[in-house]
Amino acid sequence: MKSLGGAVPAKHVSDGAIAPSSPALAPPQHIRMISEGSFYCDRGLPHQETVSHECLMLCSGGLVMGTGIESSSNIYGLFQHICVAFELVLADGSLVRCTEKENSDLFYAVPWSCGTLGFLVAAEIRIIPARKWVKLRYESIRGLDAICKKFAEESANKENQFVEGLQYSRDEAVIMTGTMTDHAEPDKTNCIGYYYKPWFFRHVEGFLKLNRVAVEYIPLRHYYHRHTRSIFWELQVHYSGKFHSTAQLPNYLLIFFIFCLFVF
Numbered sequence: 556m557k558s559l560g561g562a563v564p565a566k567h568v569s570d571g572a573i574a575p576s577s578p579a580l581a582p583p584q585h586i587r588m589i590s591e592g593s594f595y596c597d598r599g600l601p602h603q604e605t606v607s608h609e610c611l612m613l614c615s616g617g618l619v620m621g622t623g624i625e626s627s628s629n630i631y632g633l634f635q636h637i638c639v640a641f642e643l644v645l646a647d648g649s650l651v652r653c654t655e656k657e658n659s660d661l662f663y664a665v666p667w668s669c670g671t672l673g674f675l676v677a678a679e680i681r682i683i684p685a686r687k688w689v690k691l692r693y694e695s696i697r698g699l700d701a702i703c704k705k706f707a708e709e710s711a712n713k714e715n716q717f718v719e720g721l722q723y724s725r726d727e728a729v730i731m732t733g734t735m736t737d738h739a740e741p742d743k744t745n746c747i748g749y750y751y752k753p754w755f756f757r758h759v760e761g762f763l764k765l766n767r768v769a770v771e772y773i774p775l776r777h778y779y780h781r782h783t784r785s786i787f788w789e790l791q792v793h794y795s796g797k798f799h800s801t802a803q804l805p806n807y808l809l810i811f812f813i814f815c816l817f818v819f
């Protein structure tokens with residue numbers, strides 16, 4: 556199974572800044588952030604990164620120094636492309652700021668450098684206004700060619716603020732497209748992040764089995780954290796498929812408690 560972030564390169568304008576191609580999207584502003592892993596919407600702020608960490612354990616330093624492609628990358632590019640300035644502590648202890656025009660050789664060398672050039676202590680990134688909900692459309696697709704075609708089409712459609720595909724076998728996938736909104740249809744809301752909800756990739760698999768198009772409204776924060784609880788599908792791998800949801804945690808704790816009573 557593979558998670559596919561939006562893969563179409565962002566459009567570049569002459570000054571090197573990345574321009575949103577859709578008139579529906581407000582022009583990004585900049586904000587300076589320290590290297591950390593939380594989202595702006597986690598803190599109730601009215602803005603969010605144009606490309607956000609879509610799993611809680613990722614940090615800005617890792618996404619800049621390693622790489623980060625997320626489900627809004629079809630519009631904005633990689634995480635490093637939304638950065639307009641870096642601040643690094645170099646090996647000699649000096650603090651250096653670099654941008655496209657200031658220490659530009661360092662600025663362009665930082666992405667992919669995996670910490671070899673210095674320690675990243677801050678980055679200035681592009682932000683856009685946050686909305687309350689993500690209207691997410693799920694479509695199950697069968698056949699590898701059809702999956703690739705659909706994913707390319709949806710990534711090229713700049714009305715889609717988010718594009719993601721989850722592939723369950725060579726020929727079975729669910730392609731998801733999303734847009735942010737402040738208004739939700741009440742009967743279609745789903746707070747997928749609550750502990751008793753199924754892991755996101757299992758939830759999406761349900762649409763594959765139902766074989767139909769569906770729409771849900773997901774709180775923005777829940778959307779960005781959708782892979783956090785299950786670390787994509789890694790927890791299932793570690794638990795050999797016997798632990799499908801954190802809703803089962805009380806059962807495991809109860810078994811552990813009973814075991815302790817008998818043993819001790």
Ligand SMILES: Cc1cc2nc3c(=O)[nH]c(=O)nc-3n(C[C@H](O)[C@H](O)[C@H](O)COP(=O)(O)OP(=O)(O)OC[C@H]3O[C@@H](n4cnc5c(N)ncnc54)[C@H](O)[C@@H]3O)c2cc1C
Binds near residue numbers: 617620670671787789
């Ligand atoms: C389950 C899973 C799913 C993934 N899915 C995706 C995905 O969908 N899209 C995607 O693009 N990537 C994905 N990745 C890869 C991940 O985004 C990259 O490996 C990213 O670099 C990891 O970020 P991190 O915050 O964990 O950084 P780390 O792994 O901690 O660091 C990455 C590199 O950056 C360096 N570094 C980190 N912080 C700093 C700093 N402040 N200053 C200097 N150097 C620093 C580290 O030394 C290291 O070399 C996935 C990884 C996993 C494990």
